Amino acid sequence: MAMIEFAHVGKRYGGRFEALADLNFNVERGEMVFLTGHSGAGKSSVLRLLMALERPSRGRIAVAGHDITNLHVSHIPFYRRQIGVVYQNHQLLFDRSVFDNVALPLVIQGATPQDARRRVHAALDKIGLLHRERALPIELSGGEQQRVGIARAVVTKPAMLLADEPTGNLDPQLSADIMRLFEDFNRIGTTVLLASHDLALIARLRHRVLKLRDGRLIGDEEAA
Amino acid sequence: MSQKPRRNPQQDTEKPHRPSQGTEKSRRGARSHQITFESRTRAWRRHHGQMAVDSLYRLRRRPLSTLMTMLAIAIAMVLPASLWLALGSAQLLDSNLDDTARMTLYLDPALSESQAMDITDQVRGESDIASTELITAAAGLESFQQRLGMSDALAMMEDNPLPATILVQPRSRDPDAAQALAERLGQIEGVTDARLDMAWLERLRQLSELGRRVVLAFGVLFALGVLLVVGNTIRLAVESRRQEIEVVTLIGATHAFVRRPFLYVGVWYGLGGGILALLLLTLGRRWLSAPIDMLASGFGSHFSLPGIGLGGSALLLICSTMLGLVGAWLAVSRHLAEISPR
Secondary structure (H helix, E strand, C coil): CEEEEEEEEEEEECCCEEEEEEEEEEEECCCEEEEECCCCCCHHHHHHHHCCCCCCCEEEEEECCEECCCCCHHHHHHHHCCEEEECCCCCCCCCCCHHHHHHHHHHHHCCCHHHHHHHHHHHHHHHCCHHHCCCCHHHCCHHHHHHHHHHHHHCCCCCEEEEECCCCCCCHHHHHHHHHHHHHHHHCCCEEEEECCCHHHHHHHCCEEEEEECCEEEEEECCC | CCCCCCCCHHHCCCCCCCHHHHHHCCCCCCCCCCCCHHHHHHHHHHHHHHHHHHHHHHHHHCHHHHHHHHHHHHHHHHHHHHHHHHHHHCCCCCCCHHHHHCEEEEECCCCCHHHHHHHHHHHHHCCCEEEEEEECHHHHHHHHHHHHCCHHHHHCCCCCCCCCEEEEEECCCCHHHHHHHHHHHHCCCCEEEEEECCHHHHHHHHHHHHHHHHHHHHHHHHHHHHHHHHHHHHHHHHHHCHHHHHHHHHCCCCHHHHHHHHHHHHHHHHHHHHHHHHHHHHHHHHHHHHHHHHHHHHCCCCCCCCCCHHHHHHHHHHHHHHHHHHHHHHHHHHHHHHCCCC
């Protein structure tokens, strides 16, 4: 069964600007897929639709077999708990520690403090920042902040990981490290959809690439 | 960096009270964990406790602005509350004005005491009578003397100038029916006059209705004021935590979760404002009580300002807390509606 299904999806803003037009693609369970295109090509729109931040104007989107096109507002939080999202600006809360940032999704889902501590430690260990759990995000480097953002996205073990330009602000070496992390999570079964315009990086990584232009799919290259 | 996939914590043996998780055995890789109803309730309570304390800390971090908000609420609560108390002390709000339709029957002074009793029995036999009370001429004179201290002047009179009277309490509270009854009783032989003294009581009742409405109008206006004060303050708090709200919403927080800390802030504002209002009322009462005591003693009365009392205090605190809660709810809900998907 496909993890993500887009069927004839269109998205218009303000009735005129067409961000996405008749978009069709599937992402299978356990796949790792890059989404590329110039800025304004529709990458962010695709991710925003998948995060249920917006609704499509036309077509149908299904995630893990569930139609999310017209998800009721009260169901959206529970849908979002099933996916992990990594942002370009990592969206950390700067008034609390690394530990508390990573624990946030668990607090929201009502995990016990003991359970949360174990999971947060596991996630921080995975990204190699266990020793910084007491630090405030502001004390970390850009690459470290991004890794904390990843830890927060995976701490609930979501079936699907979305990332919007996760390496946008990082130098090539750090970008490669971050990508390796995503590949690790993909290796243990997580579906990963990653929007990026870093074509050199993408070419090196040999995964399926969906290419967007003006809201349309213009290329779907299988992993080499 | 460790490449080892994390073990699924659902397999841990230290949680035997979560049987539903046993069936979720480690399917490889990502799998969202299940949380039982019981543990969710516990988590819900835990979050409530955390937010109650956390919001208190946030208020304490800005003591001056917190105090000012609470004071604004207190002032808005004190005005209608003191008006209510003032009306209550004039007993205008007392609903014991039920003897509106009480009437007095004046008997022929020539009648003897036993004849007066017969007439009383006859009146009691009429329909629609709740109770009757005969005041003989002698008893009337005695109470008159006692009340006015004019025993000397009255003692100089040869005859008792007062007629015997019968106080009648009709069963019906309807003024028209009472009027009809008074006319009917006035026809009885030996009754010289049946007087229904309800004109001033009627006026008092109208006055009390006016007072009640004024209090209600002020109450509603000032309640709106409290809502605006709390709503505006919470709106600023929401504004300053906009990013946090956005982030927790993105990672699956329900509206209730987002709302919770702000609702507690509203509750604390309301409760604090209510307590300050009680304090102001007590101070005001103490300040006014000395001149009022002097004034009352000049009239030979023991009147003193009524306090708000335990019930009144509780009511005031409940009202102010509820207003704080509702104000916060409105402010946060407006913001949440703005960030819902379109």
